[in-house]
Amino acid sequence: MSYTISEIASSLGAEVLGDGTVEIDGVAEPADAGPRHIALAMKPAYAEALPRGGARAALVWDGADWQGFGLVAAIVAPRPRYVMSGLTTLFDPGQGWGEGIHPSAVIDPTAQLGAGVSVGPLAVICAGATIGAGTVIGPQAFVGADVTIGRDGFLREGARIGARVTIGDRFIAQPNAVVGSDGFSYVTPDVSGVERVRQTLGDQGEIAAQSFVRIHSLGAVRIGDDVELGAHVSLDRGTIRDTVIGDRTKIDNLVQIGHNCVIGNDCLICGQTGLAGSVTVGNNVVMAGQTGVADNIFIGDNVITGGGTKLLSNVPAGRVMLGYPAMKMDAQMDVYKGLRRLKRLFSDVAEIKKTVSNPPKSD
Secondary structure (H helix, E strand, O other): OOEEHHHHHHHHOOEEEEOOOOEEOEEEOHHHOOOOEEEEEOOHHHHOOHHHOOOOEEEEOOOOOOHHHOOOEEEEOOOHHHHHHHHHHHHOOOOOOOOOEOOOOEEOOOOEEOOOOEEOOOOEEOOOOEEOOOOEEOOOOEEOOOOEEOOOOEEOOOOEEOOOOEEOOOOEEOOOOEEEEOOOOEEOOOOOHHHHHHHHOOOOOOOOOOOOEEOOOOOOEEEOOOOEEOOOOEEEOOOOOOEEEOOOOEEOOOOEEOOOOEEOOOOEEOOOOEEOOOOEEOOOOEEOOOOEEOOOOEEOOOOEEOOOOEEOOOEOOOOEEEOOOOEEHHHHHHHHHHHHOHHHHHHHHHHHHHHHHOOOOOO
16 A cells, blocks of 8 residues: 555645655554555644654655754645545555355345445444445454445454444444444333423422333334444434434444434534433534433534533524533633632631631720
8 A cells, every 4th residue: 555645745735845656555653654654744743843853754744944953855735634535545554354255144035235346353233224336244243134335345353233224334343432332211000200300499398109011112213324333332222213424424433312313413422411202403513522411402503512511401503511410611611710709708708707707806
């Protein structure tokens, strides 16, 4: 896997400076780069490490003194980090799996596999499944009955797709992602303490022993095009209607999406975030790590949450939220500043109390 600097720049739509014939075998950080690496010196702080490595070429920012760093070639782009997407695609060595159908794979005769589909060792594809052209089903992956997966998908090892799930094109699931697990949905014969607390915000009333009874999940999961799931993601199927994930949404490791949720297009949901059931999320929403979302609420377009935010009520479009319970980020920061001043406030009040209790004696 070797390219000249000119070939790399052409594929990225970027500008070449210096000797475009320099051959590159890989990508490295500046201090670790050798003479056949392209170093990622995308801003001045990164470029300071170039002398500690042996790079002859680098990806640099517009206006960089690349020759001053001892380079013989450079690639310049208006947004270098964006160019990294194409650069890492060029040099991704993949997982090293063979193509075609491995002899240990179990594929139901009624399953339909498009042209160029690869199925890894010990993978299972159940009855009625349809796999689009060019899709890779990794080792020990599972595709349930009547599942549809579009073109050029990629299921990493151990990914699980439950029955009747529908997935668009260019889907990626990292190891042990689960799509179509049953929703966490139970009911008691009589009104439960939990239901009372939701109404009273504290009073359970009389507590009677009851057992929880399962509500089965009859819905499925529908996923759009260009969606990616991290490792150990869990997407629950809907109770009656489907759980829905919009086009181009990216979901990080260890995220839980509850039953009946509807997630819009171009959302970014970061690690350890959890959405309870029946949450509706608009487009272009970003949820930082460990965001928690209560059930049956609505989150508008372009909302951003900071890490550890807990959303307990609807959020209008465009809001930036932080904290528990969530508040507008600027308001929450004011609260934090107030908390830091509490110790000083207590000391000031104590001094005032001493003064009031022991007023100075007049002559």
